Structure formats: structure tokens, C-alpha cells
Amino acid sequence: MLDRFVYGRVERVSAEAPIQILRVGSEQAMLGGVGNVARNVVSLGAHATLIVVTGDDPAATQIAELAESEERLTPRLIVEAGRPSTVKTRYIAKGQHLLRADEETVSQISEETARRVVAAVELELGRTDVMVLSDYMKGVLTDDVLAATIRAARAAGVPVIADPKRDDFEAYAGVTVLKPNQAELAAAARLPCGDGEEVEAAARKAMKDCAIGAMMVSRSEQGMSLVEGDEEPMHLPAKALEVFDVSGAGDTVVATAAVALALGADLSVAAELANVAGGIVVGKPGTAVVGRDELAANLLAAEVSSSERKVVSADASLAALDRWRKRGQRVGFTNGCFDLLHPGHVSLLTEARAACDRLVVAMNSDESVKRLKGEDRPVQSEAARAIVLASLRMVDLVVIFSEDTPTALLELLQPDVLIKGGDYAVDEVVGAEVVRSYGGEVRLASLVPGYSSSEVIAQLTDQERSELWGRTSLAVDFEGS
Numbered sequence: 001m002l003d004r005f006v007y008g009r010v011e012r013v014s015a016e017a018p019i020q021i022l023r024v025g026s027e028q029a030m031l032g033g034v035g036n037v038a039r040n041v042v043s044l045g046a047h048a049t050l051i052v053v054t055g056d057d058p059a060a061t062q063i064a065e066l067a068e069s070e071e072r073l074t075p076r077l078i079v080e081a082g083r084p085s086t087v088k089t090r091y092i093a094k095g096q097h098l099l100r101a102d103e104e105t106v107s108q109i110s111e112e113t114a115r116r117v118v119a120a121v122e123l124e125l126g127r128t129d130v131m132v133l134s135d136y137m138k139g140v141l142t143d144d145v146l147a148a149t150i151r152a153a154r155a156a157g158v159p160v161i162a163d164p165k166r167d168d169f170e171a172y173a174g175v176t177v178l179k180p181n182q183a184e185l186a187a188a189a190r191l192p193c194g195d196g197e198e199v200e201a202a203a204r205k206a207m208k209d210c211a212i213g214a215m216m217v218s219r220s221e222q223g224m225s226l227v228e229g230d231e232e233p234m235h236l237p238a239k240a241l242e243v244f245d246v247s248g249a250g251d252t253v254v255a256t257a258a259v260a261l262a263l264g265a266d267l268s269v270a271a272e273l274a275n276v277a278g279g280i281v282v283g284k285p286g287t288a289v290v291g292r293d294e295l296a297a298n299l300l301a302a303e304v305s306s307s308e309r310k311v312v313s314a315d316a317s318l319a320a321l322d323r324w325r326k327r328g329q330r331v332g333f334t335n336g337c338f339d340l341l342h343p344g345h346v347s348l349l350t351e352a353r354a355a356c357d358r359l360v361v362a363m364n365s366d367e368s369v370k371r372l373k374g375e376d377r378p379v380q381s382e383a384a385r386a387i388v389l390a391s392l393r394m395v396d397l398v399v400i401f402s403e404d405t406p407t408a409l410l411e412l413l414q415p416d417v418l419i420k421g422g423d424y425a426v427d428e429v430v431g432a433e434v435v436r437s438y439g440g441e442v443r444l445a446s447l448v449p450g451y452s453s454s455e456v457i458a459q460l461t462d463q464e465r466s467e468l469w470g471r472t473s474l475a476v477d478f479e480g481s
Contacts, residue, residue, distance in 0.1 A: 001086040001104075001136070002059045002066075003032030010093045022091055022098060024313040031066050032088060034134035034253075036289075040255030040277075042072040043289040046262060048129070050122045051076045052108055053140045059085035074373060076120050086138055105319050108139040118148045125156040129262035132254055133162040133175070150174045159261055163254045164188075167283030173211040177267065179254055193217075196235045203227035216257065216271050218250060218278070226271040226481075232327055234268055236275045250291055252281040273299070290364045310390035311398045314412055317360060320397060321413055324358045333415035334404040336362045338385050339378040344421070346392075351445035352393035352419035361395050362409050365402040372404060410434045417441040 007089040008024040018157045031039055041048040050067055054060035056079050063085060067075035086104040090097055109117070111192060117140070125131070136143045151174070152161045167187035172178050186193040189202035189209075203215035204227060214228040221236040256277040259269035276298050277290045312320070321331055334352045338345055338361075353359045363386060369378040378385065382472045386398045401409050409429040410418065418435045422444045426432060 001031075001033030001088060001138075002029060002063050003036070004029045004087060004089040006091045008091070008093055010098070020093075020098060022093055023176045029062060029066070031063065031070075033138075034132070035063065035067065035137055036251040037132055037134050037255045037258075038067075038073055039070060040252045040289045041259055042070055043291050044073075044256065044259045044295065045292050046259045047072045047074070049074045049076060051078070051117060051124070053078050053080055053083070053113060053117065055079070055083040055085040055311060056081050057085055059087045059103075068356050069178060076124070078113060078116050078120065080109055082428060083109070086136075106137060106139050107348055108142050109145075114142060114145050117145055118152070121149045121183045122152050125152055125158055126158075128158055130159045131158050132258050133172075134158060134251070134254065135162065135164050135166065135172075137165040146171045147173075161258050161261070163250060163253055169206050169210040169212065176213045176261075176379065177216055177257070178206075178212045178214070179216045179218065179250070179257070181202065181250070182220065182222075185215070185217055193219075196233065199225045199235075200227050200233045203233075214267055216253075216267075216274070218253060224253075224275045224278070226268060228267055231268075232323060234271060236272060238275075240278060248281050249278050252288075253278040256290065256295070310396065311386045311400070314399055314401070314409060317397050318413060319400050321358075321360070321415075329357035330355075330417065331413075331415045332359045332417045332419055333362065333406075333410065333413065334419045335358070335362035335364075335401075335409075337369045337378060338389055339369065339373075341385075341388055348419070348421050348445045349389075349392060349394050355417050355419055355443055356415075358396045359394060360387055360399060360403050360413065360415065362399050362406045363389060364404075364480060365400050368402055368404060405430045407431050409435060414438055415440060417443055419443045419445055422446050 005028045006022070006024055007026045007028070008022040008023055010020045012021055013019065014021050035050060038048040038050040050073060054063055054077055058080065060077070064075065064077055066072060067077065084103060084105055087102070089101045091099045102456070121131070131149070133141060133146065133149065135146070137247060150160055150172070154174055160174070161177045161179060162172045162175045163179050164172060164184060167184065169178060169180075169188045170396060180188065182193045182199065184204065185199065185202050191198065191202040191205045193199045193202050193204060199217055199219065203217060203225070206212065207215060207227070214226065215374055217225045217227070219225060221238050224236045224479055226234040226236070253274040257270040257274040260273045261267070265273070272293070278296055280290050280294055281288050304395070324331055332352050332355050334348065336345070349359070363382065364372065366378060366382045382400055386400060389395055390398045399409060407430065411434055415435065417440060418429065420429045424444065426442050429442055
């Protein structure tokens with residue numbers, strides 16, 4: 001498709017009819033439809049081959065010129081004589097869409113054109129990591145074309161992501177991932193999709209009925225849901241800070257997921273990346289793309305936000321453990337003050353995570369640390385210590401406890417394995433008797449010599465210690481503001 005944007009300003013209403021008069025200021029044209037998917041792919045640093053059908057009109061010439069101007073994009077344009085190219089023209093004033101005018105046909109392509117499309121796909125599959133099918137219901141991806149291209153991709157071992165517009169998903173049988181929006185899923189499954197549970201139920205029904213591997217469901221302001229096999233569904237919150245223009249946002253989501261899968265990422269990681277990219281692009285005018293640097297910067301912000309969500313109350317952690325256990329996952333537990341995180345802490349946490357599928361870290365509160373370590377401790381506030389711990393990938397949850405020992409928390413959570421540093425004997429580990437009482441395991445991690453927060457602080461001069469406390473206080477004040 002060719003996306004045209006006509007920008008201007010509205011100063012008055014027409015005397016001829018109750019309509020606004022747009023004084024045109026500028027115009028812009030860019031690749032739309034699956035062309036926008038390809039633009040997003042190359043913007044992320046990957047290579048794309050664009051297989052499309054156009055007419056033999058001036059719009060097709062402009063589509064060809066735009067495609068050829070993109071770096072890392074190889075266009076395979078298949079011309080069908082007498083068929084008009086699809087053109088969408090949007091009229092915009094002060095960021096508001098006034099009107100969209102579409103020039104197109106939705107009649108099916110000829111059998112000869114369909115054969116050429118399938119042949120082009122088969123030719124490219126040998127050097128392709130992921131195939132994207134963007135179905136806009138414009139007559140190009142017919143039932144026969146979909147079946148043939150999906151069959152060819154499966155034979156070549158190439159995963160397929162499809163973005164549907166139909167209310168019947170049977171035509172996408174065999175795809176690796178289908179990315180409908182909430183309304184499309186509801187129509188296809190004939191089930192409500194108001195909340196996460198309903199989306200999961202509808203997705204699983206459609207996946208079973210239509211032989212689809214996974215569903216990545218766009219849910220507008222509710223974010224995105226990923227439903228995959230027997231895995232627990234992922235419900236990702238919306239990442240958009242400001243919505244300026246939703247044109248082509250679905251293209252960005254599909255493209256980002258495709259690039260991630262091409263690089264070997266798990267589908268859950270691909271969905272998270274796509275969700276972040278979608279949140280970026282809706283804040284831009286027009287049919288926009290997301291670049292690598294933009295995505296990296298927003299991922300950093302998302303990582304910080306994700307770390308904060310990993311710091312939870314005891315009750316919230318209990319609910320999380322219940323979900324993990326239903327999936328047959330082994331839960332580990334370790335605890336400490338974790339003041340001034342050092343290599344010894346990292347070694348302990350790494351060994352602890354290796355002993356389980358999910359790791360809960362219980363951390364002493366500020367008042368608890370003062371009672372154990374003295375009035376000049378901790379150096380870092382409990383908020384700062386918790387965020388640092390939560391930022392580590394081996395840590396799944398951080399729970400702050402105010403007692404001197406984690407015994408009460410162990411009685412509540414009943415982890416499968418308790419891991420402590422090797423400077424203890426098993427019988428000396430606080431809470432060991434609790435864990436053993438219900439059949440849990442107690443393990444000792446290797447001790448990394450020469451590292452402890454107390455030793456590090458003791459080696460500091462008075463001036464260094466004062467500067468350290470000053471910086472920590474400033475950080476806490478800044479977080480509070």
C-alpha cells in the first residue's frame with residue numbers, strides 16, 4: 001500500500017456544506033501495509049524481502065521508488081495489469097485525523113498472479129529466518145496463497161507470523177504465531193474478550209480449532225497478551241506514554257516480534273520487545289518506525305519498571321508461588337541484608353537460582369538491619385537495596401521482612417529449597433528446621449572469600465565513609481522527590 005498524509009490547518013467551515021475546510025500545508029508519502037512491516041524490520045537493523053502485488057499505475061511507481069530507497073530492503077514487486085494499487089490518504093490538522101480516503105480494490109488476484117506470489121515466497125525461504133504474512137483482506141492473501149505459503153514455510157523450517165484481518169482463523173492453520181487484536185479474536189472465537197482470562201480462553205479455543213501454535217493478542221490500552229501452548233499466559237501492560245497516532249502500530253509489533261524470533265529469542269521475549277516497540281510508535285505521527293537505539297532506551301526504562309514490579313509483599317509473593325507450583329516449578333529461597341552488593345552476593349544468588357526454577361529473595365528491612373548491624377547500617381535504604389536485587393535476572397521476587405529472621409516468611413511460603421552461604425553449617429541455618437519439617441531441602445552455596453559488606457565498610461576511611469553515606473542519602477532523597 002501507499003500511505004499518503006496531507007497536513008494542514010482548519011480555519012473555517014465551508015459555506016457549501018457543514019464540513020471543515022483544510023488549508024493544505026504539506027504532504028508526505030511512505031510505504032504502508034506490509035511495506036510498513038518491512039520498514040520496521042530494516043529500521044531494527046535486519047534485512048527484509050518485500051513480496052507484494054501492485055497495479056501498473058503511478059502509485060505503483062511511487063511504491064517501487066520508496067521500496068528501492070530503503071537500505072537492507074529487497075523489493076519483489078509483482079505487477080498485475082489493470083489492478084489499482086492500494087492508496088490510503090489521511091487528512092490531518094493539529095494532529096487530528098479529519099478524513100481517510102481509500103483508493104483500492106478488494107477483488108482477488110488472478111490465478112497467475114497468485115502462482116507468482118507463491119513462487120517468489122518459495123524462492124526466498126531458503127535464505128529467510130522468519131516469514132511475516134500481513135493480511136489486509138485486499139485480495140492478495142487468498143485461501144490458496146495462504147495455504148501454499150504456510151505449507152512451504154513449514155517444509156523449510158521457517159516460523160511464520162501472521163497478522164489477520166479475517167473473522168475466521170482457519171485460513172491461518174499451521175502458522176507459528178497469529179497476532180490478532182482483541183476484537184478480531186472475539187469475532188473469530190465467538191467468545192467475549194473483555195479481560196485477560198477471557199482473552200486466554202478465546203485464544204486457546206481458536207488455537208485448538210485452527211491448528212495455530214501461539215497467539216499474540218493486541219489489546220489497545222490494556223496492552224498485549226501472549227498465549228502459548230501449555231505455558232501460563234503473559235499479560236503485558238500497555239507501554240505507551242502518549243498516544244499520538246495509531247497508524248501502523250500493528251505493523252511495528254509484528255516486525256519487532258519477527259526480528260526477535262529471527263535472532264533466536266523465545267516467543268515471550270519477542271512479545272515483550274514487540275509490546276515496548278508498539279508503545280513507542282503510537283507516540284509518533286504518521287506511519288512511523290522504531291529504531292534500534294529507541295528500542296534500547298525504552299527497554300532500559302522498561303527494565304527498571306520491571307524490577308520495581310518484582311518487589312512485592314509477602315501476600316503477593318504467596319500468590320506468585322501458587323502460580324509457579326501449578327506449573328510444576330521448583331521454588332528456591334534465600335535471604336540477607338544485601339547492603340553494598342558485592343561478588344559474594346552475586347555468587348550466592350547465582351548458585352541459589354541454579355537450584356530452582358524460581359528464586360525468592362527475602363531482604364531485611366532498614367530497622368531489621370539496624371538491630372543486627374548497628375545504628376550506622378544499612379548504607380543503602382531498603383528501597384535502593386530491593387531495586388538493585390530485583391534488577392538481577394536470577395532473582396524472580398524480592399520480599400522485605402521486618403523481623404530479625406525470615407522464619408515467619410519461610411513458614412508462610414514453604415519454599416522447596418532454602419539456600420544459604422557456605423559460612424554456615426546446615427544445622428546453623430536459620431529456618432532450616434522449618435523447611436525440613438514439611439519435606440523441603442536445605443543447601444549451602446559456595447563461599448567466595450574476601451567479600452562482605454561489613455569488611456568493605458570497615459576498610460573505608462572516615463572521609464570515604466562520610467562521602468558514601470552522603471551519596472546514599474542524596475539518592476534516597478532524590479527517589480523520594
